[in-house]
Amino acid sequence: MPPPLHILWRDEHLVAVYKPAGWLVHRTGLDAGETRFVMQTLRDQLGQHVYPVHRLDKGTCGVLVMALHSDAARALSQAFEHGATRKRYLALVRGWAPLATEVDHALKPDDAPADAAVQEAHTRFRRLAHLTLPEASDARFATTRASLVEALPTTGRRHQIRRHLKHLAHPIIGDATHGKGPLNRWWAERLGQQRLWLHAWQLTVPHPVSGVAMAFDSGLPLPSLGSAAHANASPDAGAPTADWQRLLAQWPWEPAA
Numbered sequence: 001m002p003p004p005l006h007i008l009w010r011d012e013h014l015v016a017v018y019k020p021a022g023w024l025v026h027r028t029g030l031d032a033g034e035t036r037f038v039m040q041t042l043r044d045q046l047g048q049h050v051y052p053v054h055r056l057d058k059g060t061c062g063v064l065v066m067a068l069h070s071d072a073a074r075a076l077s078q079a080f081e082h083g084a085t086r087k088r089y090l091a092l093v094r095g096w097a098p099l100a101t102e103v104d105h106a107l108k109p110d111d112a113p114a115d116a117a118v119q120e121a122h123t124r125f126r127r128l129a130h131l132t133l134p135e136a137s138d139a140r141f142a143t144t145r146a147s148l149v150e151a152l153p154t155t156g157r158r159h160q161i162r163r164h165l166k167h168l169a170h171p172i173i174g175d176a177t178h179g180k181g182p183l184n185r186w187w188a189e190r191l192g193q194q195r196l197w198l199h200a201w202q203l204t205v206p207h208p209v210s211g212v213a214m215a216f217d218s219g220l221p222l223p224s225l226g227s228a229a230h231a232n233a234s235p236d237a238g239a240p241t242a243d244w245q246r247l248l249a250q251w252p253w254e255p256a257a
Contacts, residue, residue: 002036004045006240008216013072013208014065015050016216017042018240021061021195025052038064053077054085057159059174061240062089062200062218067208075208080156086204089151089161090128090220092197092247093170094183097127097147099256103164107157110177123164124152129225129253137186144186146173148225148253150201161198173197191247199244220244225253 006018019025019038026039042050050066051073067073079085103125106118129148137144147170151161162178165171171179173187174196188194204215220241225248235245 002041014067016065019056019064024058025055054080056200059196060198063203063216072208079206087153088202090199090201091149092173093147093149095145095170096130097149097170100126105167121157121160122154126150127256129255131253137183225255
C-alpha cells in the first residue's frame with residue numbers, strides 16, 4: 001500500500017498535497033503497471049471523494065490541488081482553464097541557462113497528428129544558480145555544467161516547461177523524452193536516483209468559494225547558495241522535499257548574478 005500523502009493545506013472545499021515524483025495523479029491505461037495514484041491514495045486517506053482539477057506529470061513532484069466537492073471542482077477547473085492561477089517551478093537543467101529569458105513558442109500535443117493546429121505557449125525563465133563540475137559527462141567537454149532555473153508558465157500546455165527548456169537547448173536533467181539519455185544516466189549515477197528534476201514549487205489559485213487568492217508552497221527552502229550557511233546545510237531526511245534539499249546542499253552551486 002502506498003504511504004500517506006503529505007497534506008499542505010485543507011478545508012471543506014479543497015486540499016493541497018505534495019505529489020511525490022513517480023506518482024500518477026490518477027489511473028491511466030498508458031501506464032498500466034503503476035500502483036501509486038494521488039487520487040485514490042488521497043481518497044482513502046481522507047475518507048471522501050476527491051476531484052482532480054489540474055495535473056502534474058508522473059515525474060514531477062510538488063504542489064497539487066484537488067477539490068473536495070463537485071462545485072469546487074468546477075470553479076477550480078475554470079480558474080486553471082482561464083489562466084486565473086499562478087505557477088512557479090524549479091528545474092535542474094543542462095548547461096548554464098540564460099540569466100533571464102522568455103519563450104513564446106507555440107506547441108501541439110505530443111501525440112497530435114502532423115496537421116494538428118499549434119497552441120500558444122509562453123514561459124518565463126530565470127537562472128537562480130549554476131555549477132561547473134570538473135568531470136566530463138561528454139567527451140567533447142572537459143567539465144559538466146548545470147543550472148537551477150525558475151520557470152513561470154503563463155499558459156498550461158502539456159509538457160510545456162520541458163519542451164520550452166529543450167527549445168532553449170537546456171533540457172531538464174532526467175527528462176527521458178526531451179533530454180539526453182547519456183547525460184541523464186551520468187547525473188543519475190551521481191545523484192543516486194533516476195528521476196525528472198522538475199519541481200512544482202508554488203501554486204496560487206482563487207478559492208472556489210470566497211475567490212480569495214490561496215498561495216500554496218511545497219516547503220522547499222532555497223538556501224543562500226554559495227554561502228557558508230549553505231555549505232553547512234543539513235537536509236531534512238524526513239521531508240517530502242529531501243531529494244531536492246540534498247541536491248541544493250551537496251553541490252557547489254554559485255548564485256546567478
